Amino acid sequence: MPTLWLVIALLALSALGFVLGRQRAMQSAGGDTRALHSLPIYYGLNVGLTALLPALAVLLVWLFAQPMFIENQISDMIPAELIPENSTRDLVMSDVRRVAAGLDLAVEQGALTETAAANLRAELTDVRARLGEIGVALGSDVRPEVLDAAQEYRKMTATGNTVMTIVVALLALGGLAVSYARTHKDYRARNVVEQGVLALLILAASLAILTTVGIVLSMLFETMNFFSLHQWVDFFFGTTWAPNFRGDSELSILPLLWGTLYISFIALLVAVPVGLFAAIYLSEYASNTTRSIAKPLLEILAGIPTIVYGLFALLTVGPLLAGMFAKGGLLGVEWMAGATSVLTAGVVMGIMLIPFVSSLSDDIINAVPQTMRDGSLGLGATRSETVRQVVLPAALPGIVGAVLLAASRAIGETMIVVMGAGAIAKFSLNPLESMTTITTRIVSQLTGDTDFASPETLVAFALGLTLFVLTLGLNVLALYIVRKYREQYE
Known part of the structure; x- marks a missing residue:
């Protein structure tokens, strides 16, 4: 049947x-x-x-x-x-x-x-x-x-x-x-039914945990296979990323990690100030009419596919920066060889992250009790002083969570990096040079006619597991900081 x-x-x-x-x-x-x-x-x-x-x-x-x-x-x-x-x-x-x-x-x-x-x-x-x-x-x-x-x-x-x-x-x-x-x-039918429904609810709540455990275990086993074929010292402490399916590959995560953190940092430099200021304006200063129009328009950015942002980086932002910094540009100095660069991907990724920061921060700021604002204004503080000294400290734990969500999205982004940053793994402080990230290399190593018994393919799982551990460590650190600040504030 x-x-x-x-x-x-x-x-x-x-x-x-x-x-x-x-x-x-x-x-x-x-x-x-x-x-x-x-x-x-x-x-x-x-x-x-x-x-x-x-x-x-x-x-x-x-x-x-x-x-x-x-x-x-x-x-x-x-x-x-x-x-x-x-x-x-x-x-x-x-x-x-x-x-x-x-x-x-x-x-x-x-x-x-x-x-x-x-x-x-x-x-x-x-x-x-x-x-x-x-x-x-x-x-x-x-x-x-x-x-x-x-x-x-x-x-x-x-x-x-x-x-x-x-x-x-x-x-x-x-x-x-x-x-x-x-x-x-x-x-006692009601008791039995309620216990059964409770068991279903527990199972549903456990699915996320079980899924996470499954993902970690699947990556862990393949990572163990990778380290049985490739030296872990070269992976964690090497300085060159040069996969070669014919052998003698240099598979170091450090150049990829540097590109990931560099591009994510530039993206957060763009998204956090703009998104946070937009949230403060919409929640504290804008009229109801302005808010009803501006907030939906701002959140439209969250619904745009990332491939569209990648095309925007490739066709608009990249050539614009090249026209300014490439040879013969506005500055007359060749600081940028082509349209792909860390700055191109970082700026476009920051634009993509603005609605994540602004929307979440706006909801968090609006959740601050109105009595706290009224008390501050009643003591003679101005609206700006109230926002700076009362509202933002009260909403800071939630704002940190919004920034962490944006950072996680930036670290895991792929299409914008592929089309805007290039595919070169190297160390450089120049934001006008091409670089690549961990996620793009994972896609590259797992696509095409690959042999899953080779370290050049299995390295993708080691990269994914390392990125997972790094993200988890950042979240734990941020949670610790938020709790310490909350204790001081309360």
Whole structure:
């Protein structure tokens, strides 16, 4: 049974359980709701959710676990000596999945019988012709071991889907039967339903934590593989970034880290003053009419795709700065060789970050109690003195959080850097020179025809994990500073 129909069947069974549970509770109470421990809806929800949630949870886990289990089994079937020199086991498995998908499509459309698919090697010529008639390309270079693995892949997948359907159906029917049998007027249905909903809320709250843990672990394992192939001393303390897939690569993070921090610093120099001053004006000085017009227009910047900002840096800001600092420009000195530079990317990125700083800071400043403003004004302070000495200190922890959000966005930005800053990894204090960042190098190392067993590719995971640790350390430091200031202020 297709997964969609299985989910629909579970929902229908849950709805039926809701009706049956409610009816059984009312019958046990003789139709008098006052004799029930809980409201009738709780009895229906108890039966419906007991039939739905465990079966649905098993279905989701099965859908995630089955492909990984099957691929591990099929991968072990392919001997290492049968893998071509210019290929890897992952590439062979992608061929297996492609052939299996082509056979499934052919069987579904009637161009190929299940018997012919099972005897693919014996009828290969005829099968190729019939697959070609419906636009399924089997490929002329498919090896016998790939065909055998694809047949076993289809067989194990079909068996797994059948077993999954049976297990999920039995679990749903069993849950419905057990919960229906326990339903009577004295059953504490409300308590059970509320505990179940609480468990769902806890699970939803845990998803972010579990996702973070999964991301860290996935990067950690690949980073360990990288350091088993490349010296960690060169990665952390080297001064050259020169990947070479032929060997003898110099993979140091320091030039990339310098470019990342330099561009982010310039972006924050642009975004923080402009965004903070805009927030102060909108919250403390602007009229309601001006605020209703200016704030939405300012927040439109947050909805512009970053690729558009990259084009703006490449076509407008970069040539503008080149016209000022390049040879023959306004200053008459060649300080800038081309349109790409740290300053170009930093300015455009700062423009992109303005709505993050201004919008969050505006909400934080507006959250400061009006009584604090009134007390300051009542003591004779001017509006500007009130903003400077009362409002901003009270809102400072939130403003620091807004700046940290902007900094995290700047550190993780890619497209603006690619199109505005260039791709040169080096140390330089000149903001008019081209540089690159960690994120752009991660994309570069993971794109194209790469070998995931080489340090030149695995270095992307080491870069990502280092960037994650750096960002986490900055957040912890900022939280410490905010708490110390809050203690002094309070």
